[in-house]
Amino acid sequence: xxxxxxxFSEPHELSGSAISFRIxxxxxxxxxxxQHIEIYDxxxxxxxxxxxxxVMLTTRDNFLYHEMMSHPVLFTHTSPKRVxxxxxxxxxxxxxxxxxxxxxxxxxxxxxxxxxxxAEVYFPELCESNGxxxxxxxxxxxxxxxxxxxxxxxxxxxxxxxxPVGPAEGLFNExxxxxxxRALRPGGILVQQSESPLVHLDLIKAMRNAMKNAGFAxxxxxxxxxxxxxxxxxxxxxxxxxxxxxxxxERGAATKQFPTKYYNxxxxxxxxxxxxxxxxxxxx
Amino acid sequence: xxxxxxxFSEPHELSGSAISFRIxxxxxxxxxxxQHIEIYDxxxxxxxxxxxxxVMLTTRDNFLYHEMMSHPVLFTHTSPKRVxxxxxxxxxxxxxxxxxxxxxxxxxxxxxxxxxxxAEVYFPELCESNGxxxxxxxxxxxxxxxxxxxxxxxxxxxxxxxxPVGPAEGLFNExxxxxxxRALRPGGILVQQSESPLVHLDLIKAMRNAMKNAGFAxxxxxxxxxxxxxxxxxxxxxxxxxxxxxxxxERGAATKQFPTKYYNxxxxxxxxxxxxxxxxxxxx
Numbered sequence: 001x002x003x004x005x006x007x008f009s010e011p012h013e014l015s016g017s018a019i020s021f022r023i024x025x026x027x028x029x030x031x032x033x034x035q036h037i038e039i040y041d042x043x044x045x046x047x048x049x050x051x052x053x054x055v056m057l058t059t060r061d062n063f064l065y066h067e068m069m070s071h072p073v074l075f076t077h078t079s080p081k082r083v084x085x086x087x088x089x090x091x092x093x094x095x096x097x098x099x100x101x102x103x104x105x106x107x108x109x110x111x112x113x114x115x116x117x118x119a120e121v122y123f124p125e126l127c128e129s130n131g132x133x134x135x136x137x138x139x140x141x142x143x144x145x146x147x148x149x150x151x152x153x154x155x156x157x158x159x160x161x162x163x164p165v166g167p168a169e170g171l172f173n174e175x176x177x178x179x180x181x182r183a184l185r186p187g188g189i190l191v192q193q194s195e196s197p198l199v200h201l202d203l204i205k206a207m208r209n210a211m212k213n214a215g216f217a218x219x220x221x222x223x224x225x226x227x228x229x230x231x232x233x234x235x236x237x238x239x240x241x242x243x244x245x246x247x248x249x250e251r252g253a254a255t256k257q258f259p260t261k262y263y264n265x266x267x268x269x270x271x272x273x274x275x276x277x278x279x280x281x282x283x284x
Numbered sequence: 285x286x287x288x289x290x291x292f293s294e295p296h297e298l299s300g301s302a303i304s305f306r307i308x309x310x311x312x313x314x315x316x317x318x319q320h321i322e323i324y325d326x327x328x329x330x331x332x333x334x335x336x337x338x339v340m341l342t343t344r345d346n347f348l349y350h351e352m353m354s355h356p357v358l359f360t361h362t363s364p365k366r367v368x369x370x371x372x373x374x375x376x377x378x379x380x381x382x383x384x385x386x387x388x389x390x391x392x393x394x395x396x397x398x399x400x401x402x403a404e405v406y407f408p409e410l411c412e413s414n415g416x417x418x419x420x421x422x423x424x425x426x427x428x429x430x431x432x433x434x435x436x437x438x439x440x441x442x443x444x445x446x447x448p449v450g451p452a453e454g455l456f457n458e459x460x461x462x463x464x465x466r467a468l469r470p471g472g473i474l475v476q477q478s479e480s481p482l483v484h485l486d487l488i489k490a491m492r493n494a495m496k497n498a499g500f501a502x503x504x505x506x507x508x509x510x511x512x513x514x515x516x517x518x519x520x521x522x523x524x525x526x527x528x529x530x531x532x533x534e535r536g537a538a539t540k541q542f543p544t545k546y547y548n549x550x551x552x553x554x555x556x557x558x559x560x561x562x563x564x565x566x567x568x
Binding site for chain 1: 543
């Protein structure tokens with residue numbers, strides 16, 4: 001059957017599949033200098049944010065993505081004090097990062113202030129840590145921000161961006177990764193959302209090659225479920241100059257003093273498991 | 285945007301979400317005595333089988349479901365010799381089961397012969413083991429088949445059914461699980477597809493309670509990705525009278541003499557990881 005206008009649908013051209021949510025109505029729509037943003041109210045997924053036609057997040061399932069973009073990398077680093085988030089304008093990743101008490105500073109640099117202003121209205125729970133004195137919200141070009149950062153000054157870079165077309169295109173290449181590597185202190189880690197393990201293996205391979213060429217010797221792609229993104233199966237890729245990425249502070253994760261909905265020691269380990277066909281394609 | 289007739293869409297009423305595939309055309313449609321079956325040709329997912337409006341499988345991603353319905357349970361059992369599959373008419377689970385050389389007999393009991401006949405035409409790769417002398421294809425009522433099985437006669441029951449409405453309703457209750465338990469030899473294991481960990485937790489809880497009430501003391505729900513099913517995230521639940529389900533024949537899995545696309549020792553362990561919110565809901 002067809003889906004009529006009571007559904008918001010994101011047809012994903014590359015994979016010939018689509019994900020849709022039943023909607024009660026459109027709450028907001030605007031064209032910013034950078035992108036087209038829509039907010040919908042859904043029947044079962046809470047609020048839905050769409051950028052340039054692509055689902056960014058829903059109230060119901062964003063915990064999967066935000067937890068997996070932050071806790072695995074933070075528990076892999078031995079002592080994460082200074083964190084930079086590139087993109088992440090909905091502030092959900094920032095909130096997860098700030099749950100870690102050892103974090104002294106978390107900069108969120110998103111090019112489009114409107115994403116954050118709309119998140120404050122429609123996803124206030126994701127913005128509840130925006131007033132934390134450790135939080136620094138910038139609205140600027142992430143590529144330039146990373147290029148201009150002092151060398152050896154941060155512990156973790158989280159690239160929480162849209163797909164590698166449009167504003168986020170410059171976040172998926174060797175020059176950007178070189179900036180990240182330069183800004184990272186010894187033991188520092190870069191993590192980036194890396195699309196679907198099922199239908200974006202070519203993109204994952206290209207990203208990983210660019211990271212390697214930039215000087216990141218250790219890479220690990222972590223799959224996790226994410227129903228609102230194409231195929232419902234997503235991933236992030238961690239990269240580090242030295243030191244393996246398959247061990248983490250298990251005791252710290254097991255005794256963490258904050259709640260999570262998906263993340264725990266076991267799901268962290270689960271994300272380190274690479275399916276047979278992914279190993280064959282990317283050799284992880 | 286809306287999706288027109290160039291897409292096949294399965295709106296999932298319960299969760300207010302939908303998954304769609306872009307189609308090139310409809311290859312077949314029929315009403316059997318049991319259900320309505322459609323076969324589509326898709327642009328990117330190969331063939332698509334739909335029963336009563338619900339996506340059953342696509343050529344591209346069925347390996348996830350079929351491997352996870354068979355290899356974890358077979359490598360958990362110490363010596364799986366006699367296997368019964370209830371449902372499974374597309375023969376994909378049967379094919380995976382027969383990859384295990386120690387299996388001496390695999391009975392597939394699906395109520396609707398037409399599913400198998402159509403799978404032979406449109407998913408021939410799933411049927412390539414149907415001629416194996418260990419394979420026995422029955423077309424009969426799975427509830428009655430299990431009820432009439434000799435006690436202590438089989439090692440594994442795999443319930444590879446449609447959703448718990450329509451023909452498969454009788455496969456999700458205590459009476460059926462009692463039949464399974466009675467038919468299982470000591471150490472035997474039941475495994476059943478158990479829907480989405482995100483949107484079917486009530487169903488998973490009810491299933492697990494019915495299994496417990498039937499006498500299965502040990503339960504384990506294993507999540508895995510499955511893009512073509514609602515939310516793209518699915519699960520199976522293993523049940524056993526005695527013996528824990530969280531260890532398995534790791535060496536056997538690591539040295540298996542047959543190929544898999546998703547399953548390996550690591551993804552088996554990954555499926556044993558229970559997300560925090562699932563633990564909270566079902567106590568697994």
